Amino acid sequence: MPWFHQRVRLKTRFMVATATVLLVLMTTIVLLVGNRFANSVRQEVRERGVAIAHSIAAVSTNALLTYNYVALEQNAEQASRGTGIVYVIILNKEESVAAFSGHPGWQGKRLDDAVNRRALAASESVVQSQLWEETGERVLDITMPVFIPRSRAKWGTVRVGLSLERMYKQIRRTQLVLVGIGGVALVLGLIGAHFMAARITRPLSRVVQATIAAAGGDLNQHLEIRTRDEVEELARNFNSMIREILAQRHQLEEHLEEILQLKRYNDMILASMTNGLISLDLDGRLVSANAAVENAFGLKAKDWQGIHYRDLWPGESPLGRVLAQCLLSQTSCRNQEISIATGSETERSLIVNTSLLRDTRGVPLGLLVVLNDVTELKEMEMRIRQADRLAALGTLAAGLAHEIRNPLSAVKTFMQLLPKKMANPVFLEKFHITVPRELNRINSLIESLLELARPPKMEFQAVMPTDLLNQVADLYRNELEETNITLEVEEEGALPELWADGEHLVSAFSNLIMNAKQAMPGGGKLTIKAEALASGVRLHFIDTGLGLGEATKDNIFNPFFTTKDKGTGLGLAITHKIVQEHHGTIEVSSTRDEGTTFTLTIPGMHS
Amino acid sequence: MARLDREIVVVDDEQGILEAFDAMLGDDYALVTIDNGSDAIEYVKSHKPRLIFLDIKMPGINGIEVLRKLRRDKSDAAVVIVTATTKSTYQEEAEDLGIAAFLRKPFGVDDVESITRRVLH
Ligand SMILES: Nc1ncnc2c1ncn2[C@@H]1O[C@H](COP(=O)(O)OP(=O)(O)OP(=O)(O)O)[C@@H](O)[C@H]1O
Ligand SMILES: [Mg+2]
Numbered sequence: 001m002p003w004f005h006q007r008v009r010l011k012t013r014f015m016v017a018t019a020t021v022l023l024v025l026m027t028t029i030v031l032l033v034g035n036r037f038a039n040s041v042r043q044e045v046r047e048r049g050v051a052i053a054h055s056i057a058a059v060s061t062n063a064l065l066t067y068n069y070v071a072l073e074q075n076a077e078q079a080s081r082g083t084g085i086v087y088v089i090i091l092n093k094e095e096s097v098a099a100f101s102g103h104p105g106w107q108g109k110r111l112d113d114a115v116n117r118r119a120l121a122a123s124e125s126v127v128q129s130q131l132w133e134e135t136g137e138r139v140l141d142i143t144m145p146v147f148i149p150r151s152r153a154k155w156g157t158v159r160v161g162l163s164l165e166r167m168y169k170q171i172r173r174t175q176l177v178l179v180g181i182g183g184v185a186l187v188l189g190l191i192g193a194h195f196m197a198a199r200i201t202r203p204l205s206r207v208v209q210a211t212i213a214a215a216g217g218d219l220n221q222h223l224e225i226r227t228r229d230e231v232e233e234l235a236r237n238f239n240s241m242i243r244e245i246l247a248q249r250h251q252l253e254e255h256l257e258e259i260l261q262l263k264r265y266n267d268m269i270l271a272s273m274t275n276g277l278i279s280l281d282l283d284g285r286l287v288s289a290n291a292a293v294e295n296a297f298g299l300k301a302k303d304w305q306g307i308h309y310r311d312l313w314p315g316e317s318p319l320g321r322v323l324a325q326c327l328l329s330q331t332s333c334r335n336q337e338i339s340i341a342t343g344s345e346t347e348r349s350l351i352v353n354t355s356l357l358r359d360t361r362g363v364p365l366g367l368l369v370v371l372n373d374v375t376e377l378k379e380m381e382m383r384i385r386q387a388d389r390l391a392a393l394g395t396l397a398a399g400l401a402h403e404i405r406n407p408l409s410a411v412k413t414f415m416q417l418l419p420k421k422m423a424n425p426v427f428l429e430k431f432h433i434t435v436p437r438e439l440n441r442i443n444s445l446i447e448s449l450l451e452l453a454r455p456p457k458m459e460f461q462a463v464m465p466t467d468l469l470n471q472v473a474d475l476y477r478n479e480l481e482e483t484n485i486t487l488e489v490e491e492e493g494a495l496p497e498l499w500a501d502g503e504h505l506v507s508a509f510s511n512l513i514m515n516a517k518q519a520m521p522g523g524g525k526l527t528i529k530a531e532a533l534a535s536g537v538r539l540h541f542i543d544t545g546l547g548l549g550e551a552t553k554d555n556i557f558n559p560f561f562t563t564k565d566k567g568t569g570l571g572l573a574i575t576h577k578i579v580q581e582h583h584g585t586i587e588v589s590s591t592r593d594e595g596t597t598f599t600l601t602i603p604g605m606h607s
Numbered sequence: 608m609a610r611l612d613r614e615i616v617v618v619d620d621e622q623g624i625l626e627a628f629d630a631m632l633g634d635d636y637a638l639v640t641i642d643n644g645s646d647a648i649e650y651v652k653s654h655k656p657r658l659i660f661l662d663i664k665m666p667g668i669n670g671i672e673v674l675r676k677l678r679r680d681k682s683d684a685a686v687v688i689v690t691a692t693t694k695s696t697y698q699e700e701a702e703d704l705g706i707a708a709f710l711r712k713p714f715g716v717d718d719v720e721s722i723t724r725r726v727l728h
Contacts, residue, residue: 398693402664405691409713410623416716417630430630438623566620566666 010204011197018193019186026182033178038171045140045167050125052079053144053160060090061146064098064156069107072099079160086132086139086161093155095120119143119159129164138164203231207238219246276350276371279357282364284309284327293371296340296348319352323369326354330364337374348375392558399560399569403445407438448570451577452559458501458581462605465495465530465537468502472509473528480513484523493532496604500582505602508578511571512541512598518564519545519596536584536604540597547592556588614727615639616654618647618673619662619689624712628660631719636727644668648676656684658707658726660719663690663697671697674704685726689714 056079063071076088080101089111092098100106115130122143132139139161146156203225210221221242223235270277276293280286286304294300297312304312313320318338326333332355339347351372357365414431421427473489480487498505509528516526524544531538548556555561557576562569579586582602590596616639617628625640632638639656641647644667651659659677663670674686685707690697698709708722 401693402691405712406621407623409691410621410627412713413627413631413716413719421630427630430626434623434626434630441623564666565664565669 009201011194011201014197014201015190015193018197019190022186022189022193026186030175030178030182034171034175037174041167041171045162045164046127046142049127049140049142049160049162050144052082052085052162053125053142053158055079056088056090056160057144057146057158060158061149061155064090064092064146065148067092067098069098073104073107075099076101084163084166086135086137086163087159088161089159091116091120091157091159095157098156115141116159119157122157123154132161132163135163138168140164200231203227203235207231207234210238214242214245219249274373276369276373278309278369278371280309280323280327280367280369282327282366284323286312287366292373296350296371296373319350319371322352322354323367326369327367330356332356348373349378350374392555392561395555395558395569396560399562400445400449403560403568404442407441410438411435411442445568448568448574449559452570452573458504460499460501463498463500463502463505465498465539465602466491468500468505468509469528469530471502472506472513475506475510476513476517480517480526483517483520485517485520486525488525488527490527490529492530495530495532495537496606498537498582498602499605500602501578504578505582508575508600509539509541511575515571516541516543516545516596518567519543519547524595533601533604536602539600539602541600542595542597544595547590547594547596548588549592553588553590557586614656615658615660615723616641616647616650616656616684617660618642618644618665618670619660620665621662624662624689628719631716632723636723644670644673647673648680651677651682651684652680655682658723659684659686660689660710661686663688664692671700671704674701674706678704687722687726 056075060072060075062068063075072090076090076099079085080088085101088099088101089097090099091111095110097106097109097111100109115128118128119126119141122145124145126143128141128143130139130141131137140163142160142162144158144160145154146158147153148155206225207223210223214221219242221238223239225232225235270288270290273290273292276296277288277290278286278293279288285306285308289299289304294304299312309323310320313323315321315324318340322333322336322338332353334353336352337349338352339349341347351374353370353372355368355370357368359365411434414435417427418431469489469491473487477487513526520526520543526544527540527542529540529542531540552563556572558569559573560569561573576586579600579602584600584602587599588596589599614637615632617625618641619625619628620642622642625642629638629640639650639654641650642665644665647659647661648668650656661670661673668676670688670690674688677684677686686701686705687708687710688697688701688706689710689712691712701709707726710718710722
C-alpha cells in the first residue's frame with residue numbers, strides 16, 4: 001500500500017498541520033525580528049564609529065596641521081582604549097601613517113591595502129567592513145577625512161576600526177533568545193494543538209470505535225456525546241441509525257422465528273401425515289417426499305433427493321405411468337387408482353391425486369402428488385360387502401326356507417301317509433290335488449329365485465312410457481279403489497320413447513303398486529308421476545302409506561326381505577333387477593307414517 | 608261325539624298344511640281347520656277344544672298373539688305351535704305362555720300322531 005493510502009489518524013494530521021503553521025510563523029518572526037535587530041545594531045555601531053572618528057578628527061585637526069605626531073599618537077592611543085575599538089589610524093596629508101594605535105613603530109609607513117586606498121580616496125565618511133588579520137575578527141572600518149578648518153582642503157584622514165565581534169555576539173544572542181522563544185511557543189502551540197485535537201477527535205474516535213464495533217456485529221452501541229457540534233449531531237444520527245437497525249433486526253428475527261415455526265409445523269404435518277406427499281419439479285426430479293412415502297416405498301432421504309422419478313418408478317410401473325402422464329399433460333390428475341408391490345408384503349392400493357404447482361403468476365413450477373393408501377379401506381369395504389352379502393344370503397335363505405317348508409310339510413305328510421292309505425280313494429283324491437299343487441309352489445318359488453339370479457330373457461323394443469302407465473293404471477285402478485285408494489297418473493313434458501321390455505316393466509310397476517296398496521290398509525292415495533328427462537324418463541310412485549324405518553329401507557331390495565306375514569320379499573328384488581336390466585336406477589325415500597316414494601329413472605331410446 | 612266334535616283345531620293360513628292335517632287326523636278325530644287368527648280365537652272361545660295346532664306366521668293376528676289371547680281368556684286347551692320360521696324367540700315366547708309342544712315344519716306324521724295321542728289320552 002502506498003504511503004498516501006495509509007490511514008493517518010486525524011489527530012496526527014491536525015498536529016502536523018498545526019506544527020507546520022507554527023514553525024513557519026515562528027521562523028518568519030525570528031528572521032524578521034533578528035534582521036531588524038541586526039540592522040539597528042549595525043546602524044548604531046556605525047553611528048558610534050562615525051561619532052568617534054569625528055571626535056578624533058576634531059581633536060586631531062590641529063595636530064595634523066602642525067604635524068604634531070606625538071599629540072596624534074596620544075590621541076590615537078587614547079581613543080583606541082574605548083570599548084570595542086580595535087585600532088585608530090591617523091593618516092597625514094601625505095597619506096602615510098601619522099599615528100597607529102598599538103603600533104608606534106609604524107609612523108611614516110604607507111599602507112597599501114584596498115581598505116586604506118578607499119579610505120584615502122574618500123572626501124566624506126566611508127564605512128567599510130573587513131577582516132582584521134592581526135586579531136582575526138571582523139572589523140567595521142570608519143574613515144573620516146580631516147579638512148582644514150573653514151576650507152575644503154583635505155589635511156589628513158582618521159580611520160577607526162570598531163570590532164564587530166561584540167555586535168555579532170549580541171545579534172546571535174538575540175537570535176538565540178528569539179529561537180528559544182519560538183521553540184517554546186512551538187512546543188506550547190503543539191501541546192495546545194494536542195489538547196485541541198484531542199478535544200475534537202476524542203468524541204470522533206468514540207464514534208469511530210462505536211462504528212467499528214457495530215460493523216463487527218456488536219450492535220449494542222450507544223453514544224453519549226455532548227460537544228454541541230457536528231460530532232454530537234453525528235453521534236445522535238449514529239444512535240438513531242443503530243436503533244433503527246436493531247429494531248429491524250429484531251423484526252427480522254421475529255419474522256425468521258415465525259417462518260421457522262411455520263416450517264417446523266409444516267414439517268411436522270408432513271411427517272405425521274398418513275398420506276404420501278411428493279413434489280416434483282417440471283423435469284420430474286423429486287424435490288420433497290414425506291415420511292409416509294419413504295415408508296411405503298422403503299426409501300431413505302438419500303435415495304430420492306434430487307433423483308428423477310423415473311429412476312424410482314420406471315415408466316412401466318403404475319405410479320411411473322401416472323406421473324409421466326400428469327407431467328406430460330401438465331394437468332392435475334384426479335383419483336387414479338393404482339396398486340403397488342411394496343418391499344415386504346402384498347400389494348397396496350393407492351389413490352393418486354396430482355395437482356400442478358404454480359407461482360403467483362400462474363407459471364407452472366412442478367407437480368404435487370398426494371398418495372392415499374386405501375388398502376385397508378378397500379379390505380374393509382370388501383369385508384363389509386361380504387358381510388352384507390352374507391346377511392342378504394341369510395335373509396334369502398331364511399325366507400326361502402320358510403317359503404319352502406310349508407309346501408314341503410304338506411308334501412311330506414302325504415308321502416308319509418301314502419303307504420298306509422294307498423287303498424283309500426278319498427285320500428288318493430286329496431293327494432292328487434294337494435301334492436302337485438304344493439310341488440308347483442315350490443317349483444315356482446325356485447323359478448322366481450332363478451329369475452333373480454339369471455339374466456332374464458328380455459325382449460327390448462321401442463315402448464312409449466305413456467302406454468305402459470295406462471296399462472298398469474287400467475290393471476289396478478279398480479282393485480285400488482276397492483281399498484279406498486285413489487290412483488292418479490301425471491305426466492310432465494313429452495315423454496321420450498324407451499328401449500324396453502314393456503311386459504317386464506309393467507310387472508316391475510305392478511310390484512310397486514302392490515306394495516303401495518299393502519302400505520295403505522286404511523286407504524290413501526297413490527300418485528304415479530312421470531317426468532321427461534333429457535336422457536329418458538323419471539317415474540315417481542308416491543304413496544301416503546305407513547312408510548318405512550331406516551333399517552327396513554336398507555334391506556327392501558334384498559330377496560326374501562319382507563315385513564309382511566304373507567310376503568315373499570321378492571317383489572322389490574325383482575323390480576330392482578328389471579330396472580337394472582334397463583340400465584335404470586331405483587331409489588326409495590320415506591317418512592314413517594307419511595308415505596313412501598320410489599323413484600325410477602329409465603334411459604330413453606337414444607341414450 | 609259331542610265331546611269329540613271339539614277335540615282338535617288346526618289354525619294355519621296355508622291350505623296345504625290344513626289339508627295335510629286333515630289327511631293325518633281327519634279319519635280318527637273330529638278336526639276343525641281355520642285359516643286365520645281371529646276366527647280361531649272366536650272358535651276356541653265357543654267350542655273349547657282340547658288340542659290346537661297353531662301356525663305363527665299368518666296374515667292379521669299371528670299365532671303368538673292368538674295364543675296370548677287364548678291364555679288371557681283362560682283357555683286350558685293344549686296348544687302345539689307348528690311353524691316354518693327359524694326365529695328362536697318365538698319358541699321362548701310360546702313356552703312362557705304354556706304350550707304342549709313346538710313343532711317345526713316340515714314335521715313328520717309320527718310327531719303329530721304321538722303328540723296328539725299324548726295330549727288326548
Ligand atoms: N310402498 C311401501 N311402503 C312401505 N313399505 C314398503 C313399501 N314397499 C315395500 N315396502 C317394504 O319392503 C318390503 C319388501 O317389499 P317386497 O315387495 O320386496 O316384498 P313384499 O311386498 O313383502 O312381498 P311380496 O312382494 O312377495 O308381496 C316389504 O315387506 C315392506 O316392508
Ligand atoms: Mg311386494
